Amino acid sequence: MPYLKFELPNSKIRILHLDPMGSDVLHTHQDEYQISIPLVGNPYCEMNHTKVVHLSQHQRLVTMPETTHRHFTQEQPAKILLLDVKAKFLQKVLRDRLHCEPGTIEFATVGVGSSDGFRKIAEALLRQSMFGGTDAAQLAEWELELVNLLLSLHPGSHHSQWLSSVPGEMHPALQKALEYIHDTYAEELCLDYLAEISGISKFHLIRLFRETIGQTPSHYINEVRLTRAVEMLTATDREVTDVALDAGFGSLSTFHRAFKKKYGVSAGQYRKIR
Numbered sequence: 380m381p382y383l384k385f386e387l388p389n390s391k392i393r394i395l396h397l398d399p400m401g402s403d404v405l406h407t408h409q410d411e412y413q414i415s416i417p418l419v420g421n422p423y424c425e426m427n428h429t430k431v432v433h434l435s436q437h438q439r440l441v442t443m444p445e446t447t448h449r450h451f452t453q454e455q456p457a458k459i460l461l462l463d464v465k466a467k468f469l470q471k472v473l474r475d476r477l478h479c480e481p482g483t484i485e486f487a488t489v490g491v492g493s494s495d496g497f498r499k500i501a502e503a504l505l506r507q508s509m510f511g512g513t514d515a516a517q518l519a520e521w522e523l524e525l526v527n528l529l530l531s532l533h534p535g536s537h538h539s540q541w542l543s544s545v546p547g548e549m550h551p552a553l554q555k556a557l558e559y560i561h562d563t564y565a566e567e568l569c570l571d572y573l574a575e576i577s578g579i580s581k582f583h584l585i586r587l588f589r590e591t592i593g594q595t596p597s598h599y600i601n602e603v604r605l606t607r608a609v610e611m612l613t614a615t616d617r618e619v620t621d622v623a624l625d626a627g628f629g630s631l632s633t634f635h636r637a638f639k640k641k642y643g644v645s646a647g648q649y650r651k652i653r
Contacts, residue, residue: 383505385504385505385507387504387518387521387522388519388522389464389465389467389468389522389526390462390463390464390465390468390522390525390526391411391461391462391463392460392461392462392463392501392504392505393460393461393463394418394458394459394460394461394501394505395450395458395459395461396456396457396458397420397422397450397451397452397456397457397458397459398452398456399452399453399454399455399456400451400452400453400454401451401452401456401457402449402450402451402452403449403450403451404449405425405447405448405449406447406448406449407445407446407447407448408442408444408445408446408463409444409445410444410465410466410467411444411463411464411465411466412441412442412443412444412463412464412466412469412484412486412529413441413442413448413461413462413463413464414439414440414441414460414461414462414463414464414497414529414533415434415439415440415441415442415450415459415460415461416439416440416459416460416461416462416494416497416498417434417435417436417438417457417458417459417460418458418459418460418498419456419457419458420452420455420456420457420458421433421434421435421436421455421457422434422450422451422452422457422459423450423451423452423453424440424442424448424449424450424451425448425449425451426442426446426447426448426488427446427447427448428447430488432488432489434489437491437492437493437642437643437644438489438490438491438643438652439489439490439494439497439533440488440489440490441486441487441488441489441490441529441533441535442488443485443486444466460494460497460498460501462497462501462525462529464525464526464529466484468522468526469484469526469529469530470484472523472526472527472530473530473537473541476530476541476544477540477541477544481537483536484535484536484537485535485536486533486534486535486536487533487534487535487613489652490532490533490534491642491643491644491649491652492532492641492642492643493643494532496524496528496532497525497528497529500521500524500525500528503521504518504521534606534609534613538606538610539606539607539610542602542603542606543557543561543603549591550587550591552577552578552579552583552584552587553577553584553587553588553591555576555577555578556573556576556577556584556588556596559573559576559577560573560596560599560600560603561603564600564603564604564607564626564627565604565607565625565626565627566627567629568600568627570584570585570596570597573596584596600627601637603627604626604627604628604637605626605637605638605641607625607626607627608622608623608626608628608634608638608646609649611625611626612646612649612650613650619631619634619646619647619650622646623635623646634646
């Protein structure tokens, strides 16, 4: 069960190799969240002696602090990227963004979609562990980026607040646009009207979105609607068509394309694996 390992002040990065019928030791992280991302194969994770999750290449697993768990394989070997993040650091990043005490952050067990961002950060940090040459400031930036990715991409109790907030000082026109989007995401939204209620040109609004949030207005609206759809899929038994329309998608086909692009599976499949 060999692995590569790199430790930072608030996180650890490891790559775990498991042979066929292999397993790591049953263990618990007292004060850390652990992200498990399959790199090769489709490993399993047993949690609290009862729940078993089978991970595919489009999924990642988050285990909460104090969750007893182990990774294992059956007939095929696996390689797993393990990212451990201290709970206090995660809460600090969330508190700094939301300007309030976040309390315990409850993540969904399984997240669906690309984990390329996590892999790129891990590769950069592991290269640093072998060759050196990166200063403490760069390491701190990578560690912060890792936590921002987790909070942005993985569903949890924080997700709606996180997506509706932006870091730092915000242009008042952008604030108006964001508030309007979150109040009316289920309605038809167009860029011209967003610009009108914000009091600036649509080109200025696009620039503010890109500079402050890193997305275009249409992309951001899509993210808000998908987040709301995931909340309804996991918390209710409503039909997928109703979920799509209530989340603001104009048609079921548009919803299916957007959902599959972000999460790698259909809405129906997502509901089954949750």
